[in-house]
Amino acid sequence: MSKDVTVDQMLSAFEAAGMRTTRPRRAMAEQLVAWGAKEKEFSSEDLWHAVQEKAPWVGRATAYRTVQLLQDLGFLDRVTFADGTERYHVVAAGHEHHHHLTCEMCHRIVPVEACIAPAAFEAMAQQSGFAISGHRLEIFGRCPDCQDDAHSC
Amino acid sequence: MSKDVTVDQMLSAFEAAGMRTTRPRRAMAEQLVAWGAKEKEFSSEDLWHAVQEKAPWVGRATAYRTVQLLQDLGFLDRVTFADGTERYHVVAAGHEHHHHLTCEMCHRIVPVEACIAPAAFEAMAQQSGFAISGHRLEIFGRCPDCQDDAHSC
DNA sequence: GCTGCTCTTGACACTAGGTATCATTTCGTG
DNA sequence: CACGAAATGATACCTAGTGTCAAGAGCAGC
Numbered sequence: 001m002s003k004d005v006t007v008d009q010m011l012s013a014f015e016a017a018g019m020r021t022t023r024p025r026r027a028m029a030e031q032l033v034a035w036g037a038k039e040k041e042f043s044s045e046d047l048w049h050a051v052q053e054k055a056p057w058v059g060r061a062t063a064y065r066t067v068q069l070l071q072d073l074g075f076l077d078r079v080t081f082a083d084g085t086e087r088y089h090v091v092a093a094g095h096e097h098h099h100h101l102t103c104e105m106c107h108r109i110v111p112v113e114a115c116i117a118p119a120a121f122e123a124m125a126q127q128s129g130f131a132i133s134g135h136r137l138e139i140f141g142r143c144p145d146c147q148d149d150a151h152s153c
Numbered sequence: 154m155s156k157d158v159t160v161d162q163m164l165s166a167f168e169a170a171g172m173r174t175t176r177p178r179r180a181m182a183e184q185l186v187a188w189g190a191k192e193k194e195f196s197s198e199d200l201w202h203a204v205q206e207k208a209p210w211v212g213r214a215t216a217y218r219t220v221q222l223l224q225d226l227g228f229l230d231r232v233t234f235a236d237g238t239e240r241y242h243v244v245a246a247g248h249e250h251h252h253h254l255t256c257e258m259c260h261r262i263v264p265v266e267a268c269i270a271p272a273a274f275e276a277m278a279q280q281s282g283f284a285i286s287g288h289r290l291e292i293f294g295r296c297p298d299c300q301d302d303a304h305s306c
Numbered sequence: 307g308c309t310g311c312t313c314t315t316g317a318c319a320c321t322a323g324g325t326a327t328c329a330t331t332t333c334g335t336g
Numbered sequence: 337c338a339c340g341a342a343a344t345g346a347t348a349c350c351t352a353g354t355g356t357c358a359a360g361a362g363c364a365g366c
Binding site: 084112114115116124131134138140144 | 273276
């Protein structure tokens, strides 16, 4: 059972990394916690707009910078959709390595555990001589709600 | 042993799809064949610039449109690199479903066969109720030549 | 509580990469 | 060769994001 992250956890992580706990960072953390890890997906621009309602003094550049930091700190996950757009979602605490199954219609996100077998990575490292450092797997489809809709045009 | 594609093959594919074999399309096909499938990677912009040297009358929009078409026709493969940039490369004829292992330093591309087991796809379709329509897998690392370089800063 | 140093911010100009529009050109069929 | 549709090139525009920098605000030490 994965728990949602708290504002304090995010701010503590900033401190732990030697960064300051500023007002914009707090405002953005609050918005993220309000959204929670409920499969909610958003772009940096979305988050900026949402934060603006309660903290209109937050600048766009700051919003983008903070999203980047939160991703580095492991609180946000970047997800690629079938249409090529990139968005983020809040990582539920304790979620280990996983990938995403996304709906190409409504952008719903479902985390999945499936991944390449470690043996396969080793095999390709051997064959190619590469030092493998990471990978991304994105799976696309239509969620149950969107399969009925004939919005295929 | 996979063979490189020819200009005629590309132009025939356009015709077969009910499209015309125009001068810009020919010019771009020629540039692509000149590059070949030799792990060469390029952006639409790169291709446009290259084509301009021999056919300066080709417009930017046309270059982008043609790259899109060639991708739809299966002659080009879109590859995502570790830094998030998207580029293309020429698909060698007869290459079936595959993914790419890319060098995060020099952008070298190695095709790999490894993929998720079909059973895993079925399992996640069952669990989630999604109708799965596609996926992308990108693997990042450093090629043998770039492992020595201490360009880590 | 005040000082001062540094990190961070907000404003804004700018860029990369790509798309929409539309009058003009050019295929290729008849 | 003439014609209609498809394709083009020029251009304006767009999205998503980055670089710059003077001004502001945390936080440590006093």
